[in-house]
Amino acid sequence: MADALSEADTSNIVLIGCHGFTTLEDLPAVRENLIRLREVLTDVGVWGVPGDRVEVLDQPSSEGQVVAAVKRAAAEATDTLVVYYAGHGLLDPEDSNDLYLALPESRKDDHHIDSAIRYDTLKRYIRTSRAKKKVVLLDCCYSARVMAGAMGSGAANLAHKADVDGTCLIAAARETALALAVPGEKYTAFTGVLLEFLERGVEGPQELLSMSMLYDAMRSRLKGASPPRPEPQMNSRNAAAQICIARNRAYVPKRPSPLPARRERPANAQPLGHDPVSDLQASLVRVLSATGEVVGGGFLVSADVVCTCAYVVQYALGVPSHTEPVPDTLVELDFPLLDGRPRARAGIVSWHDGEEKNVALLRLGAQVPGTRPVPLVGESGVWGHPCGTFGYPARREHGQWAAGVLRARQGSGLLQMEADASGPTLGPGYGGAPVWDDSLGGVVGMIVAAEPRGHAVYLLPSADLVDSLTLRPPCPFPGLAAFSETQVELFQGREADIDRVYATVSRQPSTLVVGPSGCGKTSLLRAGVLPLLRADGLGVTPVQLTGTPPAVALARTLADVLRLRPGSAERTHSAEELESLLEADGDVSADLHDRFLDRLDGAGHVLFVDQLEEECTRQGPEPVRHLFRLLNRLFEADRDNVLKVVAAGRPEVIDVLPDSGPPTVQFLTPLNSDDLKQAITAPLATVPALRFEPGLPDRILADAGKTPGRMSLVQHVLTELWDRRTPSALTHDAYNSCGGVAGAFAVHAEKVFLLLPEGQSDRVRRLLVHLTRPGDGEAFVCRPVRTAELALELVVTARMLAGERLVVLFRPPGGARKEDEIVELAHKALTRQWPRLREWLTESREVRLWHEALRTQRERWEFQHRDPAHLLSGPELAEAHRRLAADPEDVSADELYYILRSGRRARRRACWRRTAFWTLAVLMTAAGAAVLKLVI
Secondary structure, eight states: OOOOBOOGGGOEEEEEEOOOOSSSOOOTHHHHHHHHHHHHHHOTTTTOOOGGGEEEEESOOOHHHHHHHHHHHHHHOSSEEEEEEESOEEEOSSOTTOEEEEEEEEEEOSSOEEEEEEHHHHHHHHHTOSOSEEEEEEESTTGGGGGOBTTBSOGGGTTTTSOOTTEEEEESSOTTOOOOOOTTOSSOHHHHHHHHHHHHOOSSSOSEEEHHHHHHHHHHHHHTOSSOOOOOEEEESTTGGGOEEEEOTTOOOSSOOOTTOOOOOOTTOOOOOSOHHHHHHTTEEEEEOTTSOEEEEEEEEETTEEEEOHHHHHHHHTOOTTOOOOTTOEEEEEOTTSTTOOEEEEEEEEEEESSSOEEEEEEESSOOTTOOOOOBOOOTTOTTOEEEEEEOOTTOTTOEEEEEEEEEEOTTSOEEEEEOTTSOOOOTTOTTOEEEETTTTEEEEEEEEEOTTSSEEEEEEGGGTOOTTTSOOOOSOOTTSOOOGGGGGGOOSOHHHHHHHHHHHHHOSEEEEEOOTTSOHHHHIIIIIHHHHHHTTOEEEEOOOTTOOHHHHHHHHHHHHTTOOTTOTTOSSOHHHHHHHHHOSSOOHHHHHHHTGGGOOTTOEEEEEOOHHHHHHHHOHHHHHHHHHHHHHHHHHOTTOOEEEEEEEOGGGGGGSOSSSOOEEEEOOOOOHHHHHHHHHTGGGGSTTOEEOTTHHHHHHHHHTTOTTHHHHHHHHHHHHHHTOOSSEEOHHHHHHTTHHHHHHHHHHHHHHHTOOTTOHHHHHHHHHHTEEEOSTTOEEEOOEEGGGSOHHHHHHHHHHHHTTSEEEEOOTTOOSGGGOEEEESOTTHHHHOHHHHHHHHHTHHHHHHHHHHHHHHHHHHHTTSOGGGSOOHHHHHHHHHHHHHOGGGSOHHHHHHHHHHHHHHHHHHHHHHHHHHHHHHHHHHHHHHHHHHHO
């Protein structure tokens, strides 16, 4: 059974061709082979591999160039690797079992081969590729030699030379035969037939071309050619003969799937909550003339915007072709598949009356109940997809379903659809009708033209339907802000964490979500957990602290929840009275429960407290600790578990929790690579007909690195890409123009610096310089630092910059103590891409080198159990004292302690030396006196 079509976006192709030689016969057809093969394999109707994943080596100058290209492709490809060579095949005179692939400067004599590449060299890199499937195509003499063993071509030895698991190898000629390049023919014999079947397909019931189908067709064609042509040979391992790198263009489905049928939707399908018929029924319109005659179709692309052809509107209004209707003219239409066929009128808000783009957008005066816009999908890779449409041909004014198969874009830019021969003819009356792609689950385009017999129609692709001035889609990425409750479908990659935290909140009265800065705690709660709690019937109210005493903030929140604000008709207690109750001594549980907790109807209520670490910075730890004490008193009163609290904060918040009744803590770690990729790609899938260029999400993921706060960096660059998008894609060019992840974030860093409060600039400089160390050459590398090592004012600055996502605060696994907290630069590339930081680091390089040396000595002293022998002394101690006197703020607490201990030891040693000297002097004086006395 044939495989699925190889994934184009994760496959790589290397096309190697040598057509001009110094000493060997030229093969001009090889150059044409390369040009056409690249065109065919990048054609979305055949395979559609992105151009940047195809490397063409035309006349490679050296073995190293070929090896490097194959090595790159082998490392990058994860689905399929294709390596093609066309040129001369040479046999080693000393060992005829070795095949060499000739290069332009190759030479051969009776004893050796010079400047050619041994096939086994390439085989080594093909074998070690990450690609699951490999295809090797050799269009050269003796090419089947790579399949033969040292004893010949027996079956037992077939894999000796081509023993690459998951590989299919097709060779142009037997191991003893010459390949053929017929003079005057455009392509070589082997590649010409290969191109023929890739472009035209192979007749049969298979939708995809497997390598075995290709080989059988090529072998049959070449074997029966006149004059006879060399017969190709194939060898495959582990079912590699079923690899599919092309759609079968000769495939004609017997019965295309009708529109109501629904397949399993691929990963790139648009979000969809209904079946195709339901979606279309709720969106389809008939465009009517002034007399009520049906003149064409249309469909909703937003809640109040209808899309149709400009010429359909002209027919409806009786306006000549290529004439724009009078402004404010209203168009009559109805919704024929809804109960009662509701009628409406719509005004023209966008108009394109051209040969290549014929579309009009009409805005309804009000949304029609029961209607729903269709999802729009892109046309990339739709060849062979079954599709359906609904139009209004003559004598079918109530509409008619039709089915067909999609092909690809034509030269005019229109997308071709071939109608099912057993179904109705697609002609007049289908203008303006949407075409539903059953595989992608959305509308891929609108019918704007048809062949005279109606066998084929042409669609304006979805990407060209939507006028961004009329339908301006909101950015699906939040940038450096958190996701909100209205962005549930955009918040992706945290499904398991959402379920875990939601389950905890459902069971426990108080839950605290803790994680490093920038990991998405607020987004998890706002766009993940809180909407689920609301769906359960719970109310949700944020507690606004912002420097307010906890009792005041909590009382105001409860008053708001229970509508007890002063002046309310239902007021029984003011916020001030509630504050008094909260702060009252003694047991207030019964009073609190009886007076207002039991008035919470439904399933209860959730108080949401966000960014507790900011309150620790504003008010200190005690007010936050007191807030949880007050909440604990409410929970004691709440016997029915009506009231819940959900809070979020960085790890330092754990240090301020009360000892009694602390909340249940749920830790949130940074997203892994797979989940982060989903968070990158899934939001864009909600935007009609907009996509990432192939490979861009993986590039962003790689550039983001492994830092704990990389989610913020990624979201920021995604908003930059959105602002620079083309009508159909977020592009590599846009990514390059904004400097990638690091460049975009460096611009943000400079903006933050320019808006710093007065007096903070120097502290920011000191902190960021402290978070790096000199690397090799002119480079600098990040240096994670414990906050316990920093001066207090730098810790405050670090917390401020964490809010701006320039640094990350976190605790390593197992780090439960306050002293374990670490601060680190958000991304190492800031040291290269942010000019201001780069200047600071360059200016301080000498100082940082000294600090690194001092740090190394101090760590050695600690490691040796503070052995005094490892303290500073002599010139090193003098230099430390000099630098300490010159810039005391630049020395950390640990470094200062080490210097002071070294100084004390040096003073003690100096005092000891002085004492020993004077003691010795006294003893010597006394001894001299004694000797003198004896002499006298």
